[in-house]
Amino acid sequence: MIATVARKEGLLPYDRCAVARVIEYSARHAGDAEKLSMHMRSIADLLRESDYWARAANHDTVLASDVQQAIDAQIRRQDRIRDRLYEAIQRDILMIGTQGAVTGQVNGLAVIELGGFAFAQPARITATSRLGKGDLINIEREVKLSGATHSKGVFILSSFLAARYARNQPLALSAILAFEQSYGMIDGDSASLAELCALLSNLADVPINQSLAVTGSINQLGQVQAIGAVNEKIEGFFDICNARGLTGTQGVLIPAANVQHLMLRRNVVDAAAAGQFHVYAVENIDQAITLLTGLPAGAADAHGAYPEGSINDRVAARLTELSTISQSYQGNKPH
16 A cells, blocks of 8 residues: 555655554554554655655655654644643643652543644542541532543442442541642543542552552453553653653553553653563552552452451551441430
8 A cells, every 4th residue: 555655646665664664653543553544644644744754865765764754743743732731740830740659649641632633641630538428529520520431430439449348337438539730621431540549549548659650441340441542641651751850660550451552652662671661551450559559459358358458458447447437426426
């Protein structure tokens, strides 16, 4: 197909590395490492612009570097808003942490799409909790800034929490989840894993490593489900970390089901190969919270008890404490 377009348009011939780079671009455009996009217009536009850069450099054939220059030029024409957003993060106008550890706070990853250009917007997600009646308040939903799918994700998160930790006792908890410094609509369930991790961190009183970001959807069984735009989300957090200086501890947690969709930029791949940046594939909430906190999640024994000091043990103990306080409070009420 590439050769046909080149002949029809009178373009320079493409060498094998240039053809390979076009194929990589096509897979990235499809959002799947095992599929290729056959959107002719976008591929033909790339071939024409690659030919332009090859002729400008007096090349006899189109090289991979010419194709890459065309891709970079396409991005440069559309990335002004992304640059302003990332500049605001670098200047700490938008607060995103890439070092240290904080309890009840995690880096989530949203995506903004403008025309054909999509990029990640890192977002700080926080969770607080207190004695209550089992309410899990999604601030975005309360102020009508939450789409239906995002609200669904929060409800599923709430169901998982009750099913795992409060099967035989009241869930005497009032928790609040929020996207900090968010001023528009939030939709999709890809933040539900991050929201659950922030809440577990708050309940267990264990800090989360801020050098990691999280994306993924959670189901009622605690399994992590695939999400969209995984490449853009990884690259967005990488760009923030890279601008501040890679430490070797930074990375992104993604659903294991999304590994087959990875088609990352070369600088991200090189940093990962050098051990300067990491991409962790997780299958369930226990794997995610263990990576984020450095403490084992802990598996329940035959009696439903968790290993002492584990994340699950700390969360269960806190919810039991809240339930005991609630029952004591109810018992002391005048009849």
